[in-house]
Amino acid sequence: MLLQITPFVFESPRNGRDPAGRVLKMTANRYWTNESVTNDEGFTLIFAHCIGAHKEQWEPVIEQTFRTQQFKPRHQRVREAWAFDWQNHGDAALLNRDLLVSNRAYAAYEWGAAIASFVRSPRMHGKRIVAIGHSAGAGAMLVALKAIPLPKIPYVLVVLVEPTVTSPAMFYRHIVDSVTAVVAATMMRRERWRSRDEAFAWLGRRAPWKLWDKRVLRSFVEHGLVDTPDGDVTLKCNRRQEASAFPDVHPHFSAVNELTRIGRNVPIHVVWGSRSELVPRIVQDSLSDASEGRHVASITRLEGGHMIVQEAPDRIASAICSALDAASSHVGVDSPARSRL
Secondary structure (H helix, E strand, O other), X not given: OOOEEEEEEEEOOOOOOOOOOOOOEEEEEEEEOOOHHHOOOOXXXXXXXXXXOOHHHHHHHHHXXXXXXXXXXXXXXXXXXXXXXXXXXXXXXXXXXXXXXXXXXXXXXXXXXXXXXXXXXXXXXXXXXXXXEEOHHHHHHHHOOOOOOHHHOOEEEEEEEOOOOOOHHHHHHHXXXXXXXXXXXXXXXXXXXXXXXXXXXXXXXXXXXXXXXXHHHHHHHHHOEEEOOOOOEEEOOOHHHHHHHOOOOHHHHHHHHHHHHHOXXXXXXXXXXXXXXXXOHHHHHHOOOHHHOOOOOEEEEXXXXXXXXXXXXXXXXXHHHHHHHXXXXXXXXXXXXXXXO
């Protein structure tokens, strides 16, 4: 299946840390076919990546999801997909370069606000929006709902892959040491190579990249790196920006509150890797703890690690397709199974 890809740039909502007259940009790709966009019963999928990634790393998942759903009943097919860059990641990092300050994190709150602005825009009115987030991207998809009343939630379902959303108690008891180690490792990581071919070979011999699906690794080399004036290539999201995102945990605490708030109104499907290095089982189980008022529609465990989107995109696509197939088929114009904004 040949997907059309259209790039977009959106202005993020202004916040108190923006300089006068300037706002951060959020970059996005829209994926579609001439046939898919004529199906107003189909799903609009929106994707948010993990820390250190970029929107194009979702492409193997997106392609397989389109392919799997294309001959199913119209209400189970994909109408279009959108993948977003966090404002200090991917192409957005290049557009925002002069606004990115290395000594502060660009929080998932800011990304969530940009996503909220997108899903509440006229462009999305009446569409059946499915929010899909990986790791910190899962948190961004949830915090995007903070200012939206429950009856007006624009998502018809949510898929959270290895979500790092959690309560403060769980974070400080079970995750904080791992985050500290990840920050230290990120700051020591190589971020410059003589060419994309050298980067592909170097990354492909080392963890975690050697575990990645080759399509995703090639995408990272093509879209996650940028040419330097002296002919080398370097990371679009530099290691200082990447490292600064990990300790910025308050959005994850807000996100678990949103999960609790919407869980009985919007189907939430959670996908875990079998060797989840960052989120221990006790934290995983807490996200579906009924005694805390939390409810999820399904829990799927797949072979892979925390970076399962990169390692096993076809398995992730299969899990997404299962969630789409389970969704309501009530898609009339005034149906609650459509965006209400």
